[in-house]
Amino acid sequence: MHLPDGIVPATVCAAGFATAGLATWYSLRRIGRQEDPQAQVPKASLFTAVFFVASLVHVPVPPVSVHLILNGLLGVVLGWYAFPAILVGLFFQAVMFGHGGLTTLGVNATMLGVPALLAALLFRSRGLPGLEARGGRKLTGLLAFLGGSLGVGLTALILAVLLFTTVPASLDATAERAAIAALVLAHVPLALVEGVFTALVVLFLLRVDPGLLENHRGPPGREPGEPRELAKTG
């Protein structure tokens, strides 16, 4: 779900770079406020690589097989690092595979990154005082599901609006609205699958290594830098 080069007009490309620049600047500012911003760089980078690779996995959603987008999951596990991670990931996808584009890098980063940040904020609400005590696994799973499907749903909506309001100049308004609705509806099953998938991954992480989920909101888990079991490395 990336816009390639040459489709949207230059003004949209420029607006995309502007919003992506703003979001990057704000994310970097928030990251800069953390205790040791550089300590998270290897984690964020390796996760960027994981998402890059995992988005190549096919999942069958009858009648077709789809790629997962995983921007919601990225937001959930990376917090403020999600936007820079998406920017870097998209840059490599564009220059290595021609997936997406160079002039549309800003548009694509905004389209995937802003929903990812919203998913991150949503998932963070599980740490709110009242919720933490009652919630537990169910709440975590639910928030992850919402984050995952929100990520894809919102991305599809932005894509559809961009595509049909800017591209075919001579398409009439009713056809435009119908096309947007059709494209968004086509993504509903995908959003559900993505939500379930995100919830499953998060519950897996909660079982195997909860510290990984805690990391972006302070260090109540294990200290960053302390491997879970030294014997299991390698």
Place this chain on the structure above:
Amino acid sequence: MRLDQHAGIDSPVHRWDPRLKLVALMALALSFAFVQDPRLLPAMLGVSFTLCAVSRLPAGFVARRLRYPGFFILMLAAVLPFFSGETVLLQLGPLGLREEGSLEMVMIAGRFISIITVAVVLFGTAPVFTNIKALRALGLPPLLGDMALFSYRYIEEIGTDLRRMQRAARLRGFRAARPGYRNLKTLASLVGSLLVRSYEKSHRVYHAMLLRGYGGPERVRHPFRAGFADAAALVGVLGVAAAFVVAEAI
């Protein structure tokens, strides 16, 4: 199929200072995005193909780069000419081939081919690390530069990890093509394990880097030197980019 496999060729584009090359060719690619007028199409394709010829990149390499994203364009090709516009050129049963839609299609394809060609020349004529260093020298925030270097370093390795895990899952009877909750759960565990593994790896990498002095105040050091020819090429390409924008505006 590595991106920078032909970075070792000797050509004027390869010798160009990577910083100036980044600025010039990005501006050129963006100016192509401005082009709406069909009369500018031959000039746009001409400029990008000339650039490609000067860079001496093998034609097959550039063509392969165009193939994959071409699918998206093909999808639009199937829709736009039939639904956009009023002037019907050719009636094919219930569908009419429309002039405006067809023209839009040709323009999209033309811009697409030109921009991708410029992008391939930009990133195919220098090693990826050189380009990231050049971006840093141009003012890319250090955190983004570090993340780019790191991710690039680990994409290959994590890809191998994933393939190994998928092979192991298949050997245990996992069939990826069967839809269902159970399968989704297995895939989720696969991605989860990949995250946990790379999380642990990232700690080890971080410690190794701390030992080698990472984390101090960063200085950008680079070997780039721009001479007269580099600057002249920058001015020339920026001029061409500006010409496209101006020609479009008139």
